[in-house]
Amino acid sequence: MNILVIGGGGREHAIIWKLSQSKDVDTIYCIPGNGGISDIAECVAMDVDNTSDLLDFSARKHIDLVIVGPENPLAEGIVDMFEKKGVPIFGPNKRGAMIEASKIFAKELMRQYGIPTAAFRVFDRYDDAGRYLGSLTPPYVIKADGLCAGKGAYVIQDQEEGRSVLSDLMVKGIHGDAGKKIIIEEFLPGIEASYLAFTDGTSMLSLLTSQDHKPLLDGDNGPNTGGMGAYTPIPFVNEAVERDIKARIMERTIAAMREKGIVYKGVLYGGLMLQESDPYVIEFNARLGDPETQPILFKMESDLLPILMACIEGKLHRINDIKWKEGVSICVVVASKGYPDKPEKGFVINGLERLKERRDVMVFHAGTKKADGRYYTSGGRVLGVTAIGSSYEDAMKRVYEAVSMVEFDGMHYRKDIGAKALAKKV
Ligand SMILES: Nc1ncnc2c1ncn2[C@@H]1O[C@H](COP(=O)(O)OP(=O)(O)O)[C@@H](O)[C@H]1O
Ligand SMILES: [Mg+2]
Numbered sequence: 403m404n405i406l407v408i409g410g411g412g413r414e415h416a417i418i419w420k421l422s423q424s425k426d427v428d429t430i431y432c433i434p435g436n437g438g439i440s441d442i443a444e445c446v447a448m449d450v451d452n453t454s455d456l457l458d459f460s461a462r463k464h465i466d467l468v469i470v471g472p473e474n475p476l477a478e479g480i481v482d483m484f485e486k487k488g489v490p491i492f493g494p495n496k497r498g499a500m501i502e503a504s505k506i507f508a509k510e511l512m513r514q515y516g517i518p519t520a521a522f523r524v525f526d527r528y529d530d531a532g533r534y535l536g537s538l539t540p541p542y543v544i545k546a547d548g549l550c551a552g553k554g555a556y557v558i559q560d561q562e563e564g565r566s567v568l569s570d571l572m573v574k575g576i577h578g579d580a581g582k583k584i585i586i587e588e589f590l591p592g593i594e595a596s597y598l599a600f601t602d603g604t605s606m607l608s609l610l611t612s613q614d615h616k617p618l619l620d621g622d623n624g625p626n627t628g629g630m631g632a633y634t635p636i637p638f639v640n641e642a643v644e645r646d647i648k649a650r651i652m653e654r655t656i657a658a659m660r661e662k663g664i665v666y667k668g669v670l671y672g673g674l675m676l677q678e679s680d681p682y683v684i685e686f687n688a689r690l691g692d693p694e695t696q697p698i699l700f701k702m703e704s705d706l707l708p709i710l711m712a713c714i715e716g717k718l719h720r721i722n723d724i725k726w727k728e729g730v731s732i733c734v735v736v737a738s739k740g741y742p743d744k745p746e747k748g749f750v751i752n753g754l755e756r757l758k759e760r761r762d763v764m765v766f767h768a769g770t771k772k773a774d775g776r777y778y779t780s781g782g783r784v785l786g787v788t789a790i791g792s793s794y795e796d797a798m799k800r801v802y803e804a805v806s807m808v809e810f811d812g813m814h815y816r817k818d819i820g821a822k823a824l825a826k827k828v
Pocket of ligand 2: 673685
């Protein structure tokens with residue numbers, strides 16, 4: 403089979419690395435890809451938004467399967483375009499992707515179907531939102547409706563901040579149309595967890611539980627980022643809680659979509675808040691998470707390809723389970739100087755060769771490019787150094803030893819990815 407992967411981050415590197423081990427795979431192409439991906443796939447510089455070029459490319463290269471990594475092309479309807487041409491593509495169609503692309507759509511669906519989530523109100527007028535805000539006591543959360551690359555949700559700690567966020571979104575329009583309508587919702591304390599599952603619109607197959615680390619600095623301090631690391635599994639979800647997450651959140655959501663006439667195919671990602679044994683949905687994503695995908699796929703024993711095909715073909719019920727390697731998998735994101743505000747780029751990355759032979763370590767590339775046989779930094783999140791170990795301690799030791807072997811100018815990373823599991827607290 404010839405496969406085309408859309409995207410160029412650590413998530414896509416992990417998907418391609420995993421698929422490259424499938425016996426049925428011939429050539430993998432990636433648009434646009436990155437330095438690490440170029441070692442195992444053919445990277446093609448092409449505008450991801452130009453769907454007709456993508457369709458031409460896939461016809462020319464006899465692509466048998468397209469996999470979409472990021473949310474934007476899904477929200478734009480890339481799946482609908484390829485389906486129309488009869489090319490198998492993994493991911494939800496445009497209506498399905500609304501579960502991520504419109505927080506209002508997602509929240510109203512949850513309200514209608516009794517899926518546990520924070521209480522909320524929707525506003526499309528600044529005056530109304532302002533009046534409502536005046537009646538609240540912080541903390542509360544203000545969210546833009548549309549896609550904002552992870553910058554559209556604000557946990558508000560004091561009223562002044564709340565008013566200024568409201569004005570940024572609804573008057574100044576800092577997120578454009580995505581922030582014209584907003585949600586104001588109840589703040590939920592608790593432990594955040596990611597719950598990802600494959601689905602063909604009817605059946606569901608869960609991945610492992612995982613935990614992302616959005617804040618830049620140790621101890622969850624500093625500004626939010628795209629994600630500074632993740633580990634899997636998490637020790638906070640016992641069997642009873644997982645059954646509850648499956649039944650009351652994931653399966654109910656897939657069924658609710660179906661009732662609305664949406665056959666949701668692909669990955670449904672529940673961003674959850676766990677309160678004791680009660681899970682609540684913070685948001686849904688319509689794709690694999692980055693960086694959660696890196697440790698999850700590193701731990702996956704089963705072949706990924708038949709699962710993706712079963713989702714597309716509506717035959718997921720034929721796959722009973724996913725086999726996993728023993729132990730704990732941790733991904734530490736190594737970022738550029740200046741990330742997340744103004745990442746500096748163009749530095750040589752040293753030390754990667756020494757890690758290539760390791761079976762317990764894999765370095766997934768994100769913002770890198772390759773030239774003259776060397777790797778250079780080319781983005782904010784540069785590498786996702788990932789290791790598997792027999793316990794949380796062991797995996798942390800291995801991953802941070804591996805990180806210490808990599809070097810580039812200005813590199814920085816969190817030193818506590820995995821520590822929450824050890825402490826068994828938030
Ligand atoms: N209702 C809530 N209660 C507590 N924290 C929240 C709530 N909603 C969002 N957050 C925090 O804000 C982060 C971003 O919110 P989210 O809805 O996931 O938006 P996005 O990922 O699209 O930026 C969450 O990961 C969580 O830490
Ligand atoms: Mg989120």
